[in-house]
Amino acid sequence: MIDAAVHVWSSDTAAYPWPPDAAAAPPTSPAGPEALFADLSTAGVTGAVAVQSSAYGDNHAFLLDTVRASGGALAAVGLVRSRGMDAADQARDLVRSGCAGLRVVVSGDPAWLESPAADAVWSLAEGHRVPVGFLARPDELPDVAALAARRPDLRVVVDHLGLIEPAALDSSRPALELLARSPNTSIKVSALRALAAAPPPFAALRPLLLTVRDLFGYERMAYGTDWPYAVEQDSYPATLEALDAVFDWDPAERERVTEGTARSLWWREHRS
Numbered sequence: 601m602i603d604a605a606v607h608v609w610s611s612d613t614a615a616y617p618w619p620p621d622a623a624a625a626p627p628t629s630p631a632g633p634e635a636l637f638a639d640l641s642t643a644g645v646t647g648a649v650a651v652q653s654s655a656y657g658d659n660h661a662f663l664l665d666t667v668r669a670s671g672g673a674l675a676a677v678g679l680v681r682s683r684g685m686d687a688a689d690q691a692r693d694l695v696r697s698g699c700a701g702l703r704v705v706v707s708g709d710p711a712w713l714e715s716p717a718a719d720a721v722w723s724l725a726e727g728h729r730v731p732v733g734f735l736a737r738p739d740e741l742p743d744v745a746a747l748a749a750r751r752p753d754l755r756v757v758v759d760h761l762g763l764i765e766p767a768a769l770d771s772s773r774p775a776l777e778l779l780a781r782s783p784n785t786s787i788k789v790s791a792l793r794a795l796a797a798a799p800p801p802f803a804a805l806r807p808l809l810l811t812v813r814d815l816f817g818y819e820r821m822a823y824g825t826d827w828p829y830a831v832e833q834d835s836y837p838a839t840l841e842a843l844d845a846v847f848d849w850d851p852a853e854r855e856r857v858t859e860g861t862a863r864s865l866w867w868r869e870h871r872s
Contacts, residue, residue, distance in 0.1 A: 605824025
């Protein structure tokens with residue numbers, strides 16, 4: 601199995617310093633590869649998609665060093681932060697450095713998704729056949745859906761269930777429907793604790809999870825946790841246990857969500 605949503609960072613701030621211009625404050629909890637694989641093993645998970653922490657900003661050194669040392673167990677997703685015409689150059693450097701995917705944080709600026717600078721990033725991602733993950737608020741999901749429809753060769757991934765909290769499901773359903781209409785769009789079923797704002801089994805998320813299943817199908821869903829944040833209050837297996845309780849899936853459907861989608865997106869040898 602593969603966890604499609606983890607972050608890693610180093611406690612060795614001399615070797616991997618936190619940049620002063622990062623978009624997020626440096627985290628305090630440990631999140632090195634040893635702790636990651638120890639937690640993954642408690643649920644029989646053997647691989648993960650490691651997404652660049654915003655706290656590292658543009659410095660991807662620890663992410664890439666960790667992935668290179670993993671023997672193929674990890675895939676790297678780099679963060680494209682630039683909103684200028686150099687965004688495509690940044691994306692190109694990340695792909696050349698070994699990133700199997702890219703991430704864009706929409707950050708209240710959905711209009712950028714249609715800009716010439718963004719179009720250059722999408723063209724590069726299409727050419728290299730690397731997926732682009734979007735961390736977007738529910739009100740920004742229609743813009744991501746429009747992009748997916750406009751660029752059918754772009755592999756679009758919606759991070760963390762579109763950040764849709766239980767109370768926002770009804771208002772967000774049209775956006776989910778728009779996203780699901782584009783077959784090039786997948787969605788990460790991750791960050792359940794943060795969205796539910798309650799302990800396992802995250803019962804308040806059941807309607808959202810079933811809606812996502814009905815719209816996207818298991819074949820376009822990817823299991824993830826948002827480690828290490830997911831284990832700050834819960835055990836690592838809690839996410840899988842919650843999904844098993846919601847979905848009446850057979851072994852093949854479960855395998856698709858917990859491994860197949862991730863391999864088809866972020867492991868080059870499995871891409872179609």
